[in-house]
């Protein structure tokens with residue numbers, strides 16, 4: 001397959017500290033590639049290298065066939081990038097912001113009106129064209145920022161935590177736009193801390209301390225990372241039970257989810273033992289992506 005992004009042992013150091021550690025990634029065209037990991041695990045640093053903004057310290061990579069180290073300037077016109085700190089102009093209207101970015105991307109004058117109209121429709125900003133950005137809610141601003149970052153119709157879009165700080169409804173709306181873009185052929189690499197968004201990705205790469213520790217479809221991750229049987233246990237004072245259960249020989253993992261405990265057992269036949277031990281309800285559950293990531297992060301910590 002012809003990949004849109006490939007990296008080989010891609011590494012970035014800051015002084016003695018390795019932020020991205022020998023990363024091998026392959027992103028197929030039209031994919032929504034979720035890039036997940038704890039805070040400080042190297043997601044933004046990777047994206048900045050892929051956008052040609054930050055030079056790799058070692059290893060190599062290609063975006064749309066251009067080499068990250070020697071052809072960074074050729075990458076930039078073909079990509080859209082929305083960082084956590086995307087800047088809009090508060091004292092300009094929605095339309096003027098889009099027009100400004102259309103100018104930045106050198107879209108010819110005769111095409112601008114049409115292109116801006118498309119972005120307004122795509123980002124559901126109709127009727128707000130003349131509103132000052134200062135008067136928009138965060139959710140509207142994020143959609144406008146997305147419109148600005150794709151006004152030049154990039155073939156690949158990098159989104160670095162695009163939905164942090166916006167309401168669940170706005171997040172859903174934002175992700176629906178991303179899915180529409182992907183359906184139309186745009187490749188999207190997106191970082192998120194939200195599991196419902198991760199579920200909507202076609203592939204998920206999970207990194208920890210700069211290293212790739214899992215990379216698969218959401219379904220495969222759910223089915224393959226947790227070997228054993230996951231059960232839910234409802235106990236009073238779950239925090240105290242957590243430590244006790246973690247020490248049982250037949251318990252592989254144990255984590256707190258609200259007031260419930262999720263416990264990974266070696267085998268189904270240990271459910272009865274756990275019921276007796278806790279004197280509580282023990283029911284098997286289908287693992288969620290959150291269970292998968294908690295397990296991955298724990299395993300990685302050793």
Ligand SMILES: Nc1ncnc2c1ncn2[C@@H]1O[C@H](COP(=O)(O)OP(=O)(O)OP(=O)(O)O)[C@@H](O)[C@H]1O
Pocket residue numbers: 014019037038039040041042043044045046
């Ligand atoms: N310019 C820099 N100089 C020194 N250290 C840096 C620099 N940029 C990033 N780092 C460090 O590299 C590590 C990875 O940072 P990065 O921003 O890539 O993580 P992240 O996974 O995107 O985190 P978050 O989810 O919090 O945004 C962090 O420890 C960070 O402090």
